Amino acid sequence: MGRRLDIILEFFAMAWKWIKKRKELFITLTDNEKQLQNFSVFSSLNTLQIKAIYGIIFERTFASNEIIFQIGHPNIVMYFILEGEVDLYDAEDSDTPNLVVGKGGLVGSIEIFTGDTRFSTAVARTKCKMLAISKYDFRNMVKNNPRIGSKILLAFCEKYTKSLYTKIIEEKENAEKKQ
Amino acid sequence: MLKKNNRLFFNIFLFLLFGVSVVFYWNILSTVIAAIIFAFILNPAVSYIQSYGVSRTLAIIGVYLIIFMTIVISLIYVVPKVITQGESIFSFINRSQVVQKAMGEDKIELIDSEGENGIINIYLNYDEKQEKIVLDHEGKLVPVEEEVTPKSEPLIQPEEISLEMTYADSLSQESIKKFMEIPILAQITGYIEYIDEKITFIDITEEIKNGIQMLKGKLIQVPRILISNVSKIVSTFAVVFMIPFISFFILKDKNLFAKMFNRFIPNKFFELYITITQKISELVSSFLRALVVEIIIVGVLTAIVLSFIGVNYSILIGLLAGLANMIPYFGPFFGVVFAISSVVLTGQDFSMIIYIIFSMWGVQVLDNNVVYPIVIGKSTNIHPLYVFLTVVAGGYMFGVIGMIISVPLVYIVSEISKELYSSLKKYDII
Numbered sequence: 155m156g157r158r159l160d161i162i163l164e165f166f167a168m169a170w171k172w173i174k175k176r177k178e179l180f181i182t183l184t185d186n187e188k189q190l191q192n193f194s195v196f197s198s199l200n201t202l203q204i205k206a207i208y209g210i211i212f213e214r215t216f217a218s219n220e221i222i223f224q225i226g227h228p229n230i231v232m233y234f235i236l237e238g239e240v241d242l243y244d245a246e247d248s249d250t251p252n253l254v255v256g257k258g259g260l261v262g263s264i265e266i267f268t269g270d271t272r273f274s275t276a277v278a279r280t281k282c283k284m285l286a287i288s289k290y291d292f293r294n295m296v297k298n299n300p301r302i303g304s305k306i307l308l309a310f311c312e313k314y315t316k317s318l319y320t321k322i323i324e325e326k327e328n329a330e331k332k333q
Numbered sequence: 334m335l336k337k338n339n340r341l342f343f344n345i346f347l348f349l350l351f352g353v354s355v356v357f358y359w360n361i362l363s364t365v366i367a368a369i370i371f372a373f374i375l376n377p378a379v380s381y382i383q384s385y386g387v388s389r390t391l392a393i394i395g396v397y398l399i400i401f402m403t404i405v406i407s408l409i410y411v412v413p414k415v416i417t418q419g420e421s422i423f424s425f426i427n428r429s430q431v432v433q434k435a436m437g438e439d440k441i442e443l444i445d446s447e448g449e450n451g452i453i454n455i456y457l458n459y460d461e462k463q464e465k466i467v468l469d470h471e472g473k474l475v476p477v478e479e480e481v482t483p484k485s486e487p488l489i490q491p492e493e494i495s496l497e498m499t500y501a502d503s504l505s506q507e508s509i510k511k512f513m514e515i516p517i518l519a520q521i522t523g524y525i526e527y528i529d530e531k532i533t534f535i536d537i538t539e540e541i542k543n544g545i546q547m548l549k550g551k552l553i554q555v556p557r558i559l560i561s562n563v564s565k566i567v568s569t570f571a572v573v574f575m576i577p578f579i580s581f582f583i584l585k586d587k588n589l590f591a592k593m594f595n596r597f598i599p600n601k602f603f604e605l606y607i608t609i610t611q612k613i614s615e616l617v618s619s620f621l622r623a624l625v626v627e628i629i630i631v632g633v634l635t636a637i638v639l640s641f642i643g644v645n646y647s648i649l650i651g652l653l654a655g656l657a658n659m660i661p662y663f664g665p666f667f668g669v670v671f672a673i674s675s676v677v678l679t680g681q682d683f684s685m686i687i688y689i690i691f692s693m694w695g696v697q698v699l700d701n702n703v704v705y706p707i708v709i710g711k712s713t714n715i716h717p718l719y720v721f722l723t724v725v726a727g728g729y730m731f732g733v734i735g736m737i738i739s740v741p742l743v744y745i746v747s748e749i750s751k752e753l754y755s756s757l758k759k760y761d762i763i
Contacts, residue, residue, distance in 0.1 A: 202388075209588040212595045212603075220600060228759050230604040271759075288607045291588075298384045 181205065186213070190285070192258055193234050195309040203302045210291035214284050222261065222276035222284070229265035229272055231286045238282030243275040254279065263310070266292060364572060368579035372587070373618045374625055375400075379584055393584050397577065414648050605756050612752045613745070620741045623705070628655040630704050631696060635668060638692040644672055645679045654693070658700070660736045661720050669693045715744060 181201045183191075187208045190196050196207060214233070216222055222233060225246050233240075240261055241251035252274070255261055261276045266289045296303030358365070375396055382392035525538060583590070591610075598606045632655025639647035654668030672689045676682075720740055727739025757763040 206389075212592055214600060214603065216600060222600075223604070224761070227761075228604070228608070228756070230607050286603070288611070290607070290611045294380070298380050300384065 189236055190234075193260065194258075194313055195260070195306055198305045198309055199302065203299075203305070206299060206302060207295065207306075210287055210295055212286045212288075214286050216278040216282040216284065218278055218281050220278045222278060222282075223272050225272050225275045227272050229262065229270065229289065231288050232260060232263040232266050232292070233276070234260045234285040234287075236283040236285060238284075239279040240282060241277045241279045243277070244273070246275060251277075251279075264314075267310075361575075364575050365579060367572075368576045369583060370621060371576055372580040372583040373614075374621045375580065375584060376587075376618060377622060390585055393581055397581070411648065415652060602762075605760055605762070608756050609749065609753060612749055616745045616748055620745070624659060624741075627658060627700065627704060631655045631658040631668075631700050634696045634699065635672075635693065638696060639672055639689070642685055642688045642692060643681075644675055644685060644689065645681060646675050650675055654696075660733070661724055661740050662717075663724060663736065665693065665697050715740070 183201055183204060187204050190204050190208060190211070191199070196204065199207065211234075216238075222240060223229075223231075225243070235255060235257055237257060239257075240255045240259070242253040242255060242261060244252045262272065265272055296307065375393075378396045378399075379389065379392045382395050383389055387395070525541075595603070595606070632651045634651075635654040636648045636651025639650055644650065650668070650671045653671050654665075657664040657667035657671075660667070669690060672693065673686050676685045676689065723739045723743050724736050727735035727737075727742075729735070730739075754763075
């Protein structure tokens with residue numbers, strides 16, 4: 155009896171998967187939604203999940219030299235750069251940017267996880283088209299859609315591990331060069 | 334410069350468009366607000382179901398189905414009882430008022446004090462001069478049924494309505510006959526007739542016939558009621574149908590609406606706007622959720638406790654006490670007053686009043702110390718005197734609605750002001 159039930163349940167699970175795949179084939183993404191897939195943190199999401207994430211995203215446009223966020227301000231939103239470049243400054247009185255982030259990059263993401271105030275100032279170097287996600291919507295999305303949440307969080311972990319790893323290698327190489 | 338001017342003109346155009354839209358949609362504004370409130374109440378339930386991997390649309394449909402089932406079950410089990418109790422208590426109050434009306438002023442018919450019947454005639458429905466009561470020489474009230482004016486309708490409608498046999502009736506009887514020829518139904522009818530023959534004091538067949546006759550009588554009245562109240566039915570249906578319909582789309586596409594509004598917010602205030610709207614959403618949804626849960630819990634607890642004590646109309650009083658509980662401080666008092674009034678008016682044992690006071694106090698203790706902290710999660714931290722004054726002020730301004738919404742409204746406004754001030758400081762705007 156138990157075995158038969160297992161087979162039936164397995165059959166239903168397979169049928170459900172098949173239906174889901176078919177359903178995904180019929181769903182088409184808009185151009186803006188397609189652009190989301192280009193970001194590394196969303197690359198593992200399927201079409202349905204991309205649609206769900208796009209629901210909580212706001213499009214913002216910043217003029218050249220416009221301040222996106224300032225150091226010391228509360229962290230509410232993280233930005234994904236669709237077009238243009240953004241300068242990041244570690245200090246308020248700094249003239250030269252510490253980092254320039256271009257198309258496909260994201261700014262203000264670490265603060266979303268740490269919950270601290272902004273530790274950098276972001277200024278639009280050129281006219282920028284960005285996608286903004288508020289931390290409230292992001293946290294709700296992770297909580298209410300654990301499948302999407304786990305994929306995104308995993309992607310963030312990979313991203314930060316890679317950047318940390320790259321930084322360690324760079325520092326190692328610099329140290330070796332100095333020696 | 335030209336571009337700036339163009340932008341200004343476009344903004345004026347948008348503003349005018351907004352004004353025209355407001356005028357156009359003004360009549361359905363209250364329905365839309367009700368739908369937004371409804372959506373706020375349902376949102377946590379939808380999100381909860383969604384967290385199990387269900388799509389948002391399916392989650393909304395699921396919540397709607399649960400509500401629909403709850404309404405159907407209440408319509409079957411609870412609402413008839415509440416309506417019966419309501420009708421009964423209204424009839425009672427109506428009679429008492431008429432008696433008082435008849436007893437006062439010049440509405441008492443003085444008749445010959447030496448007559449046989451009595452000294453005063455009192456009419457329970459004075460205007461119709463029906464249900465006459467006579468105060469006899471011993472000071473007792475004696476109803477006199479034979480003197481009811483034939484023009485006036487009796488207060489209680491007869492359950493059976495005699496109907497003439499029409500062509501339609503004969504057709505329906507033919508079809509019923511054919512229907513009864515179906516083997517299983519014929520067998521069941523045979524069993525019933527057999528039981529009727531064996532047990533003489535139960536006349537099931539007659540009972541069923543009476544039941545069908547009564548149902549027919551009621552059904553025949555339906556078209557008349559529908560035609561005479563068509564405008565009310567249409568408007569009620571429109572509201573009942575429109576609120577869940579609009580709420581469905583608000584719940585489904587809430588982000589779409591948020592996106593639409595967000596476009597008009599300048600970049601400088603974007604994050605501030607998100608902080609404030611989040612705060613409003615949190616406060617309003619938690620308040621509405623708490624309100625609904627409290628009404629249900631207090632109502633059910635009160636009905637149960639009063640049923641145990643044996644108070645008449647316990648379900649109706651429970652419902653009223655639950656609704657009255659929305660008003661801080663005064664609400665629980667109203668609940669007690671309803672219950673005591675029921676005891677006094679229906680002539681129940683006065684010792685019940687003590688039990689009522691203690692049990693209602695127990696319900697309040699449970700509500701304040703268990704239900705409220707669980708539902709709200711934290712105290713509103715408003716001084717009791719301030720709450721009291723706010724309720725009174727709200728009552729003066731907008732009546733009962735003002736008493737209900739004044740405290741949460743003041744709380745929400747004060748919290749938003751605090752958040753706004755701190756955010757404006759944090760963003761170096763002030």
